[in-house]
Amino acid sequence: MSDQKPVNAEEIMAVIERNDTARLRAWLKTCTSCGLCSESCFFYLANENAPEFMPQYKARKTLGELIKNKGNVTRAQLEEMKEIAWARCTMCRRCSQYCPFGIEIAVMINVARQCMRTQEVCPDRLMTIDQSYEEFGNQMSIPDEEFVETCEWMAEEGQDRLKDLEIPIDKEDAEIMFVVNSREPKYYPQDIQEAAMVMHAAGENWTLPSHGWEATNLSMFSGNLRVAGMVTQSVYDAAQKLRAKKICITECGHAYRAAKYEGPYWTKQPGGKAPVEVTHAVQLFHDYMKDGRIKLKHKFKEAITYQHPCNLSRSGDLGPAGEALMDMLCENYIPMEPHAEWSHCCCGGGGFIPMGADYKKTRMVAGKVKAEQIQKTGAKFVLVPCHNCTDQINDLNKEYDLGIKVMSFKELICELMDLPPHMKPEGEEDE
Amino acid sequence: MYAFVNGPLVWIAFAVLVFGSLWQIVSLYKMSRRTDKVFYDHYNPGAAAGSIWAWLMPFGSRSWREHPGLTLGTFAFHICLIIVPLFALGHAVTLEFNRGIGWPSLPDGVADKMTLVFLAAALFLLIRRFVVPQVRIVTEPKDIVVWCITVLPFLTGYLSAHKMLLDPDTMLLLHVFSGCLMLICIPFTKLAHVFLFFMTRAFIGSEFARRGTKTW
Ligand code: SF4
Ligand code: SF4
Numbered sequence: 228m229s230d231q232k233p234v235n236a237e238e239i240m241a242v243i244e245r246n247d248t249a250r251l252r253a254w255l256k257t258c259t260s261c262g263l264c265s266e267s268c269f270f271y272l273a274n275e276n277a278p279e280f281m282p283q284y285k286a287r288k289t290l291g292e293l294i295k296n297k298g299n300v301t302r303a304q305l306e307e308m309k310e311i312a313w314a315r316c317t318m319c320r321r322c323s324q325y326c327p328f329g330i331e332i333a334v335m336i337n338v339a340r341q342c343m344r345t346q347e348v349c350p351d352r353l354m355t356i357d358q359s360y361e362e363f364g365n366q367m368s369i370p371d372e373e374f375v376e377t378c379e380w381m382a383e384e385g386q387d388r389l390k391d392l393e394i395p396i397d398k399e400d401a402e403i404m405f406v407v408n409s410r411e412p413k414y415y416p417q418d419i420q421e422a423a424m425v426m427h428a429a430g431e432n433w434t435l436p437s438h439g440w441e442a443t444n445l446s447m448f449s450g451n452l453r454v455a456g457m458v459t460q461s462v463y464d465a466a467q468k469l470r471a472k473k474i475c476i477t478e479c480g481h482a483y484r485a486a487k488y489e490g491p492y493w494t495k496q497p498g499g500k501a502p503v504e505v506t507h508a509v510q511l512f513h514d515y516m517k518d519g520r521i522k523l524k525h526k527f528k529e530a531i532t533y534q535h536p537c538n539l540s541r542s543g544d545l546g547p548a549g550e551a552l553m554d555m556l557c558e559n560y561i562p563m564e565p566h567a568e569w570s571h572c573c574c575g576g577g578g579f580i581p582m583g584a585d586y587k588k589t590r591m592v593a594g595k596v597k598a599e600q601i602q603k604t605g606a607k608f609v610l611v612p613c614h615n616c617t618d619q620i621n622d623l624n625k626e627y628d629l630g631i632k633v634m635s636f637k638e639l640i641c642e643l644m645d646l647p648p649h650m651k652p653e654g655e656e657d658e
Numbered sequence: 659m660y661a662f663v664n665g666p667l668v669w670i671a672f673a674v675l676v677f678g679s680l681w682q683i684v685s686l687y688k689m690s691r692r693t694d695k696v697f698y699d700h701y702n703p704g705a706a707a708g709s710i711w712a713w714l715m716p717f718g719s720r721s722w723r724e725h726p727g728l729t730l731g732t733f734a735f736h737i738c739l740i741i742v743p744l745f746a747l748g749h750a751v752t753l754e755f756n757r758g759i760g761w762p763s764l765p766d767g768v769a770d771k772m773t774l775v776f777l778a779a780a781l782f783l784l785i786r787r788f789v790v791p792q793v794r795i796v797t798e799p800k801d802i803v804v805w806c807i808t809v810l811p812f813l814t815g816y817l818s819a820h821k822m823l824l825d826p827d828t829m830l831l832l833h834v835f836s837g838c839l840m841l842i843c844i845p846f847t848k849l850a851h852v853f854l855f856f857m858t859r860a861f862i863g864s865e866f867a868r869r870g871t872k873t874w
Contacts, residue, residue: 249690250697253858257851259803262793263721263728271792278795287796322872325721327713328855329862492696516721544870568754568871569720 234305235616236298238345243294246338254330255294256281264332267325269571269596270315282322282332285311289339298342305348312339313350314589317577318448319537324569337450344450347631350582353449360454364461365409365441366581375437377412381420387640388641389424397469400433403511404471404503405435406442406462406486408479408614421637422477425512427518428646433475442476444485448578456493459485463494466503473504475511478635480538480576480613483507488542509545509612512636514553524645527557531634532606534597534620535570536561536613546570553610556639561604574578575619591626594619600626609633663834666782679853684786684793686857697861700868709863710856719874731782739861740775742769742812743837748819766819804848817824825854 246325264282265271271280278284289308293300297520300308318333326332343349359368375396381633382394397399411418419435426433437520439461446455466474475485487505496502515521533553540546553560574593597620601609611617611633620633620637703731712718721792741764750763764772768848777817787797814836816822818829843849866873 249686249856250694250861252689253686253854256848257854257858258796259848259851260787260793260798261728261732262796263725265792266686266724267721276792278791281792281795283796323862324866325724327721328851328858329709329865330858331862331865371732419734499696508806541871542869548869556761568866577809 231302233344234268234300234302236300239293239298239300239342242338242342242345243290243298246341247330250331251335251338254328254335257328257329258330264322264326264330265572267322268316269319269574270593273574273595275621280315282316283330285315286332286335286339290335290342292574293339293342300553302346302348305343305346307335308339309343309348309350312336312343312352313578313582317537317574317579318573319572319576320527320541321537321569321572324541334400340448340450341452342450348413349449350578351366352581352583353445353578355588356445356581357449357451357454360441360446360458364438364458366443366445367409367413369409369412371438371440374409374412374440377416377434381416382423382564385420385424386631387652388420389427389646390650392420392423392427394419394423395434395480397437400422400470401432401434402472403431403475403506404466404469404473405475405477405608406440406465406482407435407477408443408482409441410443410614411477414658416633418477418637420586421635421641424507425515425521425637425644427638428650429515434471436465436469436470439463441475441480442482442486444481444490445578445581447481447485447489448576452487452493455485456490459490460494463490463496463502471503472483473506474501478504478612478614480536480543480638481615483545484538488641507539507543507545508636509539509552510548511550511630512640513555514551515630516555521640522645523556523643525643527608527643528559529608530559530561530604530606531557531610532561532563532601533566534601534605534609534611534616535566535568535571536575536611536616537570537572539613540566541568549612552636556636556643557610559606561598561606563604571596573619573623575615576613580618587622590619591622594623594626598629599625601629601631602627609629610636610639612636663831663838667782667838671841673843675841678842679850683844683853685865686854694861697864701863702864704866705863705872706860707863708816709866709873710859713855713859721874725783725797727788730770731779731786735779735783735847737806738772738779739812740773742776743770746815748815770816770819776812777809777816780805781813800848804843807836807840807847808849808857811840 231301251447268282274280316336318336320333323329323331356366359366363369378394378396382392386393396509407419444455444458476486487501489501491501533549535546574590581592609620611620617633624631687874716729716733717723745762745764746769747763747766750761753759753761811833814829814833818826818833844852862873
């Protein structure tokens with residue numbers, strides 16, 4: 228198309244120079260093209276081992292080409308690279324566990340995404356999301372007032388399930404400042420209610436901020452790190468303003484990775500640490516159970532398996548806590564193989580889910596690996612502590628006829644927990 | 659010619675190897691101080707050492723365990739590659755003769771067999787490059803060149819010891835020459851993975867440990 232802007236090689240090179248680190252240089256120098264990374268990648272496995280899907284090749288065809296040509300590429304080339312960087316890699320980082328040199332293909336793909344983003348070459352939906360973050364501070368264009376109203380409504384409605392349920396907004400000096408994924412107020416307000424029920428039952432001193440409540444960071448994957456930093460900063464700011472002891476992230480993987488591990492770098496925090504300790508619902512619920520702050524009527528009886536989200540169990544430290552929580556809640560927990568930090572990506576991450584209908588087919592093809600993993604466990608219930616994984620596994624369920632039900636920890640705990648008598652709503656009989 | 663190759667060239671090669679590698683390491687280190695804050699912020703010596711160790715051991719990492727064929731080939735290749743030149747009887751004798759340094763050596767028969775193992779492993783790795791599609795797609799001409807540079811000293815060493823193909827003196831000349839070429843190439847080609855391995859593994863070990871997970 229002739230009306231398109233020419234490619235600005237300088238902007239691309241600026242990104243490359245910013246990311247020109249000793250480790251990137253070492254990676255470019257050491258790769259012995261041994262191919263060990265291939266079979267670690269679920270894209271490669273799900274696409275009949277087609278060599279074009281091997282990780283090193285994907286890095287080479289994107290960042291490699293940009294470096295080699297010093298940013299002087301055509302729009303058509305960028306479009307090709309876009310299909311590789313966004314539709315053939317979710318930046319799950321499994322390949323770096325399999326490479327003898329620990330080369331991080333995901334980081335290279337991320338740099339390539341940043342380069343392309345400067346030229347507005349990026350799946351459209353992700354760019355729209357960047358805009359929504361800029362205008363509303365969240366990916367779903369929800370005004371803060373509406374969010375607060377949703378919380379109030381959920382507290383009120385939840386009183387049928389837990390007497391005097393409260394959702395405190397902007398309470399100062401709380402132990403926990405809970406932040407959510409804006410999908411919750413938009414489509415699943417029940418999620419906020421259930422999280423509130425668990426915290427209330429555990430006697431937690433907690434709050435939600437009226438601004439800075441969105442933690443899902445999709446700009447991390449659109450390549451717009453300026454916006455990514457802005458979103459993280461708003462969460463840190465809220466916690467500091469309210470003097471909360473900890474930030475707790477809802478059952479969402481991207482949000483945890485962004486706030487705890489990447490965010491400190493986007494926002495230039497000293498020592499690469501978040502200014503307020505960041506924890507996650509999986510850890511929080513795990514501790515409630517372990518400390519006996521939540522008691523169960525009984526454990527979950529059916530066979531159930533657990534999806535380890537990459538951003539929690541590989542790029543985050545929650546693999547063991549997730550497993551332990553499963554054991555505390557369920558009688559018959561069957562792990563997938565491989566699991567924990569070696570888990571396969573479900574293909575919902577890295578921005579895939581919000582990339583929308585155009586990419587659904589790719590997502591269903593590459594999700595085959597996860598579908599088979601689930602099938603092999605024989606479980607009909609899958610516990611999924613991440614919103615992106617949840618959407619993906621629900622889609623896989625339909626595509627591959629898995630006949631499963633996806634659950635979250637808060638949902639499961641609300642179903643199983645034994646409320647103390649004074650929290651039981653009027654009229655509820657003891658069992 | 660013979661005098662040059664056997665004398666100064668050998669010294670030049672060793673000097674290039676040592677100073678070239680040092681220069682690469684120091685300049686990367688300096689650059690990393692400036693650009694890799696993330697590494698120094700979270701440097702974890704235990705995880706770095708664990709990560710290096712696990713990958714130096716055959717079957718020490720999950721990746722090695724899942725690829726037993728390649729693991730055997732790679733380790734046979736690298737172990738012989740290091741042991742044979744260091745302890746070949748011929749090398750020890752040359753060193754003793756020229757410098758008066760006593761150096762332990764392997765019996766000729768053992769060095770001989772290890773050379774054959776090395777050549778077989780090298781052949782395996784080369785064939786793998788061409789027949790395994792996911793390896794072929796990332797193989798470049800320079801991978802083949804580097805392969806030749808590494809294999810030639812062994813091939814010529816074997817041939818000259820067994821007085822094959824060319825007259826032993828010419829073959830020996832080729833042997834010394836190709837050996838020097840390999841040493842010179844180490845700092846400046848993919849062969850630099852000899853030392854970069856330790857740097858990249860220390861990084862990834864620490865990086866994953868920071869996130870509470872492992873890379874082996
Ligand atoms: S495993 Fe590592 S060294 Fe081997 S091809 Fe992949 S990136 Fe390169
Ligand atoms: S990061 Fe994940 S999706 Fe991307 S190439 Fe590596 S294994 Fe494949």
